[in-house]
Amino acid sequence: LGYDDGLVTALAVCAMLDANPTMSMADLYRDLPKTWGTPTMSPHCGDEVKYDVVARVTADFEAMRIAGDRLGGHAIDSIVTVNGARVTCDDGTWGLVRASSNKPELVVVVESPVSDARMREMFAAVDAVLRRNSEVGQYNQTI
Numbered sequence: 001l002g003y004d005d006g007l008v009t010a011l012a013v014c015a016m017l018d019a020n021p022t023m024s025m026a027d028l029y030r031d032l033p034k035t036w037g038t039p040t041m042s043p044h045c046g047d048e049v050k051y052d053v054v055a056r057v058t059a060d061f062e063a064m065r066i067a068g069d070r071l072g073g074h075a076i077d078s079i080v081t082v083n084g085a086r087v088t089c090d091d092g093t094w095g096l097v098r099a100s101s102n103k104p105e106l107v108v109v110v111e112s113p114v115s116d117a118r119m120r121e122m123f124a125a126v127d128a129v130l131r132r133n134s135e136v137g138q139y140n141q142t143i
Contacts, residue, residue, distance in 0.1 A: 036119040037111035043130065044137030045106045050099040053106065053133045057097050058085040060129050071095075072118075072125035087126070093118050095126035106136065119143075 045053055065076040074089035084098025093112035100107050112119035130136050
């Protein structure tokens with residue numbers, strides 16, 4: 001939008017404090033829900049195929065949702081396909097797969113509001129869908 005995100009964040013914090021006059025910033029922070037998330041993980045995938053791989057993974061997630069298949073033991077609730085695929089399960093756990101805009105790799109992130117174990121289950125399930133594509137290589141890091 002043409003301005004620094006730090007200023008937007010500062011204004012949002014001020015608005016939250018204003019809306020909750022009896023709470024400190026520490027109180028607001030403590031009230032945030034606990035989530036478990038992976039670091040951004042990036043398996044190698046050639047520049048010439050990474051967008052095709054993401055399209056196939058997106059189609060696989062959509063086919064699973066339509067068929068009523070489970071992902072990591074849970075029903076698929078929604079799939080957002082803006083810049084990749086963010087698949088969310090019925091418990092709020094989600095996984096994101098997209099192509100890196102500047103490297104020969106994919107970007108994979110998983111988060112769960114349930115538990116660390118659930119986050120790991122979701123990562124394994126998302127990775128299993130990725131592994132259907134032989135062009136997907138090793139991760140730069142894993143959980």
